[in-house]
Amino acid sequence: MADDPFDKAPRLAVVADNGAAPSVEKRKRKPRGPSRVMAVDVITEDAIALTFTREYGASARYDHEIGRWAIWDAEERFWQWDKRQLAGYWCRALARAASEGRAAKVLERVQRKGFVSGVEVFCRMDPSMR
Structure with missing residues (x-):
């Protein structure tokens, strides 16, 4: 497991329990919400599914x-x-948690049932979830 594809996700950053970003990856934004993992740029079903794989x-x-x-x-x-x-x-x-503090348009899209269903479909497709 030397080359883990989840370690290379460009839009995710793991946040330490104290809220500070790890020293290896420097991020400009502060963590949003209670989650230890946050989306940095664009919130997509795939990004949330990768977060799910890491967390659960x-x-x-x-x-x-x-x-x-x-x-x-x-x-x-x-x-x-x-x-x-x-x-x-x-x-x-x-x-x-990833959409907290975002624009109303983002909240409207991310907090729909269809978005969450898409996240779950991506989670099912992940080989590590089998």
Whole structure:
């Protein structure tokens, strides 16, 4: 795993828990919202899906044969089928956090159901989510 494609995402920057950007990548903008990952320039379904993969890649998997998300239950220590659409909620929360403080036009586009559905489709296509 020496060459991770997610480390090269040009529009994303990981933000440290204290709110400061890592010293390796300098960013001009301050973090928006509670998320540790933010969109720097343009908010797209793909950018939010990459954020989802970074944030929830260890605790969410998509089964293409069954067509359902599985969520890791840390307390019970096993995978459970996502019956409450938690993966969709996480996509929505990441999109909402990335769009905080943006223009009304951006908010209108990003906070639509179709945008969040597009994010979830990109997440399903990601090889690391299988």
